[in-house]
Amino acid sequence: MDPVTSGIFVVIALLILMAIGTPIAFALGAIALGALFLDRGVGELVYFGETFFGHIASFGFVAIPMFILMGAAVASSPTGRDLYRSLDLWMGKLPGGLAISNIGACSIFAALSGSSPATSAAIGKLGIPEMRKRGYPDGVAAGCIAAGGTLGILIPPSVTMIVYGISTETSIGRLFIAGAIPGLMLAGLFMVWTLIACKMAGGYNTPSPVAEAAAQIKENVEGNLKALVRVLPFLLVVMGILFALYGGVATPSEAAGVGAFLCLGLAIVVYRMWQAGPINTIMRDALRESVMIMLIIATAEIFAFALSSLFITQTVAGAIADLEVNRWVLMGIINLFLLVAGFFLPPVAVIVMAAPILLPIILAANFDPYWFAVILTINLEIGLITPPVGLNLFIIKGIAPDIALRDILLGSLPYALCMVLAIIILCVFPEIVLWLPDLLMGPSTY
Amino acid sequence: MSQRGLIGGFIRLMDTASIATAYLAGALLFIGVLSVVHMVFVRYVMGESTIWQTEFTTFAISASMLLGTPYVLKTGGHVAVTVLPDALSGLPKFLMQLAASLVGLAFCIALSFGSWYYFYEAYAFEWTSGTVWNPPLWPAILPVAIGATLLSLQYVAEILRGEP
Amino acid sequence: ADTTLRVSHQFPGGKGDVRDEMVQLMAREVKAADVGLELQVYPGQSLFKAKEQWGAMVRGRLDMTALPLDYASGRHPEFSATLMPGLVRNHERAQRLNDSEFMDMIKKVINDAGARVLADAWLAGGFASNKQCITSPDTVQGQTLRAAGPAFDEMLATAGASIASMPSSEIYTAMQTGVLDGANTSSGSFVSYRIYEQVTCLTAPGANALWFMYEPVLISESSWNSLNEEQQAALMAAGQKAEEYFVKEAAGLDQKMVDVFKENGVEVVNMTPENYEAWLKIAQDSAYKTFAENVPNGQALIDAALAVE
Numbered sequence: 001m002d003p004v005t006s007g008i009f010v011v012i013a014l015l016i017l018m019a020i021g022t023p024i025a026f027a028l029g030a031i032a033l034g035a036l037f038l039d040r041g042v043g044e045l046v047y048f049g050e051t052f053f054g055h056i057a058s059f060g061f062v063a064i065p066m067f068i069l070m071g072a073a074v075a076s077s078p079t080g081r082d083l084y085r086s087l088d089l090w091m092g093k094l095p096g097g098l099a100i101s102n103i104g105a106c107s108i109f110a111a112l113s114g115s116s117p118a119t120s121a122a123i124g125k126l127g128i129p130e131m132r133k134r135g136y137p138d139g140v141a142a143g144c145i146a147a148g149g150t151l152g153i154l155i156p157p158s159v160t161m162i163v164y165g166i167s168t169e170t171s172i173g174r175l176f177i178a179g180a181i182p183g184l185m186l187a188g189l190f191m192v193w194t195l196i197a198c199k200m201a202g203g204y205n206t207p208s209p210v211a212e213a214a215a216q217i218k219e220n221v222e223g224n225l226k227a228l229v230r231v232l233p234f235l236l237v238v239m240g241i242l243f244a245l246y247g248g249v250a251t252p253s254e255a256a257g258v259g260a261f262l263c264l265g266l267a268i269v270v271y272r273m274w275q276a277g278p279i280n281t282i283m284r285d286a287l288r289e290s291v292m293i294m295l296i297i298a299t300a301e302i303f304a305f306a307l308s309s310l311f312i313t314q315t316v317a318g319a320i321a322d323l324e325v326n327r328w329v330l331m332g333i334i335n336l337f338l339l340v341a342g343f344f345l346p347p348v349a350v351i352v353m354a355a356p357i358l359l360p361i362i363l364a365a366n367f368d369p370y371w372f373a374v375i376l377t378i379n380l381e382i383g384l385i386t387p388p389v390g391l392n393l394f395i396i397k398g399i400a401p402d403i404a405l406r407d408i409l410l411g412s413l414p415y416a417l418c419m420v421l422a423i424i425i426l427c428v429f430p431e432i433v434l435w436l437p438d439l440l441m442g443p444s445t446y
Numbered sequence: 447m448s449q450r451g452l453i454g455g456f457i458r459l460m461d462t463a464s465i466a467t468a469y470l471a472g473a474l475l476f477i478g479v480l481s482v483v484h485m486v487f488v489r490y491v492m493g494e495s496t497i498w499q500t501e502f503t504t505f506a507i508s509a510s511m512l513l514g515t516p517y518v519l520k521t522g523g524h525v526a527v528t529v530l531p532d533a534l535s536g537l538p539k540f541l542m543q544l545a546a547s548l549v550g551l552a553f554c555i556a557l558s559f560g561s562w563y564y565f566y567e568a569y570a571f572e573w574t575s576g577t578v579w580n581p582p583l584w585p586a587i588l589p590v591a592i593g594a595t596l597l598s599l600q601y602v603a604e605i606l607r608g609e610p
Numbered sequence: 611a612d613t614t615l616r617v618s619h620q621f622p623g624g625k626g627d628v629r630d631e632m633v634q635l636m637a638r639e640v641k642a643a644d645v646g647l648e649l650q651v652y653p654g655q656s657l658f659k660a661k662e663q664w665g666a667m668v669r670g671r672l673d674m675t676a677l678p679l680d681y682a683s684g685r686h687p688e689f690s691a692t693l694m695p696g697l698v699r700n701h702e703r704a705q706r707l708n709d710s711e712f713m714d715m716i717k718k719v720i721n722d723a724g725a726r727v728l729a730d731a732w733l734a735g736g737f738a739s740n741k742q743c744i745t746s747p748d749t750v751q752g753q754t755l756r757a758a759g760p761a762f763d764e765m766l767a768t769a770g771a772s773i774a775s776m777p778s779s780e781i782y783t784a785m786q787t788g789v790l791d792g793a794n795t796s797s798g799s800f801v802s803y804r805i806y807e808q809v810t811c812l813t814a815p816g817a818n819a820l821w822f823m824y825e826p827v828l829i830s831e832s833s834w835n836s837l838n839e840e841q842q843a844a845l846m847a848a849g850q851k852a853e854e855y856f857v858k859e860a861a862g863l864d865q866k867m868v869d870v871f872k873e874n875g876v877e878v879v880n881m882t883p884e885n886y887e888a889w890l891k892i893a894q895d896s897a898y899k900t901f902a903e904n905v906p907n908g909q910a911l912i913d914a915a916l917a918v919e
């Protein structure tokens with residue numbers, strides 16, 4: 001079978017397995033094994049353990065569960081609540097202020113966690129019920145949390161940037177820094193859209209009467225300060241970790257380990273969470289998400305190996321490289337390809353499979369690999385809020401099962417357009433991505 | 447739906463085993479964190495050599511991930527697209543879910559077999575990691591093989607439970 | 611129909627890396643021989659990961675590879691001798707080593723494992739530091755170094771250096787951020803990872819090089835047996851050409867490193883025979899000793915290597 005035909009078969013088989021509800025990790029692994037059996041014989045089974053172990057046991061990937069644990073320590077402590085309350089008090093009185101402060105809370109939490117679904121979950125648990133209580137339309141409430149959560153992989157730390165760094169042998173510290181300003185910019189775009197959406201829907205203010213509000217303010221100034229004081233140490237840890245990463249003290253895995261340790265310690269000390277219950281919750285949440293992601297990474301690697309073994313990868317890469325089109329047309333085609341892949345696969349799986357193929361093409365077309373990492377990440381953030389596989393959509397469904405999927409999707413769509421706009425802005429002004437890493441780490445060595 | 451007899455007993459046994467290995471997995475994750483902290487301390491504070499920490503952490507984390515996976519399966523944490531089966535009902539839905547589970551199970555059995563074979567080779571031929579620490583490889587593979595096996599058994603339990 | 615052999619290696623493809631060039635040269639030669647044989651090259655770990663290649667090849671999953679043999683030392687501890695401080699010294703001696711009893715012993719292990727050597731290649735390397743030039747053993751005291759290979763780790767630690775283990779792709783960042791003071795790797799890697807931007811002093815291989823690594827082109831025994839005599843002969847001839855090509859290039863690689871580092875304002879030094887002997891003494895008390903204790907014929911291997919003129 002020629003590579004093109006076998007490639008089409010592999011993709012169709014994968015889509016069928018996913019459609020009938022096979023967990024994505026197992027679907028990727030099963031197709032990869034099936035393809036290897038057909039190509040190389042059933043004897044491949046004997047080596048499967050070694051291949052799998054080789055892909056999961058890597059010191060670089062160690063950073064992923066640790067950054068997730070760091071986020072879980074914060075999410076399971078009342079930090080999310082404190083953060084949320086402080087922002088609400090500052091912003092709650094603007095039209096749409098609550099929705100905007102939710103996006104702000106997502107951005108701050110994104111700096112504490114490496115994962116997008118975890119960011120949506122941490123802020124959404126509080127934010128969605130609160131917004132609905134205060135009369136926000138379901139679409140806005142769900143959309144701003146789903147989209148705000150996607151910032152988790154753009155604002156450092158980021159699980160997907162780690163995978164990109166390992167797949168392409170680029171500096172993970174530099175990738176993290178590259179995501180910071182675009183992350184804030186995207187958060188800003190989300191806020192602007194939220195304001196417009198709320199204006200269009202008639203504006204949303206805290207509906208409580210004036211007197212009640214005045215009393216609340218008096219009571220809350222104190223509470224607010226206390227809440228801020230409690231959040232502060234976590235923010236300091238994160239600032240410290242980011243500083244360690246680019247300021248010359250540690251590798252990503254080291255920073256992740258120390259960060260997880262400190263945040264776990266802070267949750268225990270600041271929030272007195274030393275009972276078995278809360279610690280259990282933190283470890284359980286961290287384990288559930290990291291196992292899910294790591295298994296997808298490992299099986300996606302095996303899937304990528306099967307594609308390479310069948311010469312599908314090389315054929316596709318060759319075809320793209322031979323296109324001989326304008327570099328921006330090429331960039332457009334690559335983005336379209338990523339967008340479609342993002343509909344069906346989680347970001348880590350797309351990066352594992354696509355980044356090693358795309359990087360040589362990107363470099364040949366004279367694009368910066370760190371700039372491309374940010375474009376790729378924003379593109380895959382769209383995938384997090386589009387069906388059929390949208391990790392953030394699943395989270396929203398879990399928090400508010402009664403909001404119709406249609407409302408969630410319609411509410412999220414404008415945010416997806418904000419991301420497209422962000423990609424266009426970054427294509428026109430690549431300095432937005434490159435300025436900070438160049439400033440902090442000197443020019444790129446790629 | 448609670449089941450009686452041998453099948454019910456098997457399901458309950460697997461549920462207990464999965465929770466037990468999840469605790470072990472959590473402990474290994476934490477141990478991995480501690481060994482990174484130890485490495486950072488030794489390297490940056492004491493200024494001494496770090497020989498074993500990166501490998502040890504890697505092995506602790508890979509063990510943690512595989513030992514945690516039966517629990518994640520049990521609690522529905524492995525992401526899947528269930529739009530199509532959810533839209534169906536009755537026999538078609540059952541068959542579709544069964545097919546999906548059997549594919550998943552087949553993968554897990556293949557992974558278990560491969561991992562045990564790799565474990566056997568590493569043990570029988572005394573393979574080591576080939577680094578300056580150079581520990582034997584089999585203790586790192588064993589938890590992966592056990593985790594994959596429990597994952598397969600948990601999959602069987604999920605199918606028997608009738609809610610695959 | 612043509613027989614196609616899959617060749618995997620970890621080095622960048624089509625960018626002039628000498629090991630990639632060796633394999634590409636063999637592919638061209640075999641094709642030109644017109645014996646119904648084709649080599650399909652997968653560079654840059656695009657098929658197997660660097661450390662998976664040996665296992666895949668001896669089982670016939672992969673037909674050919676070009677790899678640092680030390681990567682398989684977890685399975686065949688004898689291979690550590692091919693990345694042992696001070697066993698080679700310079701390129702001329704590497705040539706003599708190829709036809710020695712030492713290499714016969716190593717190749718016997720390779721053959722018994724299910725592979726055979728098509729082309730020999732010994733790459734030299736050096737040390738670089740941004741703290742102090744690394745010449746005599748006392749110059750590494752208090753420096754945090756990343757060494758390529760466990761035997762070097764052990765020797766450097768014995769001399770008083772701190773060892774930090776990390777993948778080679780992290781060296782640049784680690785040097786830049788001060789995690790490392792220096793590193794020890796091949797001439798090619800020093801240039802391709804642009805280490806010259808981060809260091810003040812390079813210890814070039816010269817006539818007294820401590821660091822040499824064996825990176826042969828190998829074929830799986832089962833793949834070899836599946837070829838007809840004509841194809842085997844063509845492959846052997848291609849291997850011979852690749853080896854000759856490598857010998858011509860090897861010294862050039864070191865010179866290129868020296869030139870690039872000098873152009874970037876890095877001081878370049880060599881080890882004196884006295885420095886070399888002092889290191890050898892330390893190696894004998896550390897890495898050699900461990901090797902002799904842990905590997906059944908370890909002492910015999912070391913003796914055989916040192917016996918070469």
Ligand code: NA
Nearest residue numbers: 110113152157
């Ligand atoms: Na983040």
Ligand code: NA
Nearest residue numbers: 343383386389
């Ligand atoms: Na999607």
